[in-house]
Amino acid sequence: MYLADSRSTKPAVAPGTSPGRRAAAVPGTVVALGAVSLITDISSEMVTAVLPLYVVATLGLSPLGFGLLDGINNGVGALVRLTGGHLADRGGRRHKMVAAVGYGLSALCKPLLLLAHGLPAISGALALDRTGKGLRTAPRDAMISLATRPEHRGRAFGVHRAMDTTGALLGPLAAFAVLRFAGGPLLGEGGEVGGYHAVFAVSGCVAALGVLVLVLFVPPRITPAGAPAGAADRTPRPTLRDSLALLRRPQLRRLTLCAALLGLTTVSDSFLYLLLQRELRLPAHLFPLLPLGTAAAFLLLAVPLGALADRVGRRRLFLAGHGLLLLGYALLLSPLPAALVLPAVLLLHGTFYAATDGVLAAATAEAVPAEHQGAGQALVGTGQALARFACSLAFGAAWGLWGGRGALAAAAGCLAAAAVVAALVLRTADEADAGPPADGPPADGPPAHDPNEVPV
DSSP states (O other): OEEOOOOSSSOSSOTTSOTTOOOBSSOHHHHHHHHHHHHHHHHHHHHHHHHHHIIIIISOOOHHHHHHHHHHHHHHHHHHHHHHHHHHHHTTSOHHHHHHHHHHHHHHHHHHTTTOOSHHHHHHHHHHHHHHHHHHHHHHHHHHHHHSOGGGHHHHHHHHHHHHHHHHHHHHHHHHHHHHHHOSOOTTSSSOOHHHHHHHHHHHHHHHHHHHHHHHHSOSSOOOTTSOTTHHHHSOOOOHHHHHGGGGSHHHHHHHHHHHHHHTTOOOHHHHHHHHHHHTTOOGGGGGGHHHHHHHHHHHHHHHHHHHHHHHOHHHHHHHHHHHHHHHHHHHHSOOOHHHHHHHHHHHHHHHHHHHHHHHHHHHHTTSOGGGHHHHHHHHHHHHHHHHHHHHHHHHHHHHHHHHHHHHHHHHHHHHHHHHHHHHHHHHHHHHOOSOOSSSSOTTSOOOOOTTOEEO
């Protein structure tokens, strides 16, 4: 492990640390944000684990209706993500304040699901949850970017995503345990909703705990590493026009285009799990456990793949991750036995997230200056989220027309074509980017060695 200066607002040498020793390359701010994401993801994944069968099997919604709900999970958050990123930058880097509002809204929506029994009510509750997610995502990723040295951002985002995925791993287990403990019917058994309501109630309590951890343990202001204390206060506050003008940067524009193009052909998690359950004829009560395979692979690979991205190039690894997802689609469509297909698809699905989620955020961070980190993260994330919203609607409609296998085959073909186009765009970017990015090492080269780092 290498030790380097922290980008948190705390002194470079923590109390109780010897003067000759530097703070960790992955600073405490990133760990604190990871803990918040871990707790919040337990809450979110408890709901996500039961929601598909709740609306399809219990409430009787069609695949197109569920596609609308699933699209809300991505689309509504995208509409407010730009607002969250801009407000965080505009407020003198008050990223924590904006993120806290977002986490609070998501916690508030969980009890509302107890009262929602139809498509409009459930859509409204999910819209509130995704509004909170849209507000908090860009400020949170901006805090990680600002708190970490540029050459270590892939690793830092990997650590955060690994902690976040630990929550994703524990969430379905918690939902499964609550369903058992509640004593009500399991998923797919009858039309009772008592077990679901118990999941929603416990999820709300867990989400409130995440907000408390954010308030208590994340610093209120983040100063970039190497910058003097109070530098954020002296930085001019960007206007909305400045934020939108970021797309004039070729590197950011190409990255946003590729993220959106590939997002248009990425089947949502919920649809993929429904396909696995139906195509492989798995018992309905095991459905909440399917995300565990994805989460386990993501958890194990997020940090090593993040570190690999720092060395071989973040954009290249982002593209390679979509190639692994395409292989997963092909396996699900193949005639291979379920005992082989199920673990292989879940492993590839988790590896896809480990190679793309935090890696995309780290690639975005190197494409924009420090004072625009919130807006830059929001622009790329919004493009990807809107594309996935469109994909959910299209996939739900295609499922209704051609069935699940036909819809997946069409999505796989489109993903292959999109990957080829994205590869050409990123190759053009590699040829055009003659110099280093705004505040980091070359986008697709090994990080420069820091003589101040002390190996331990």
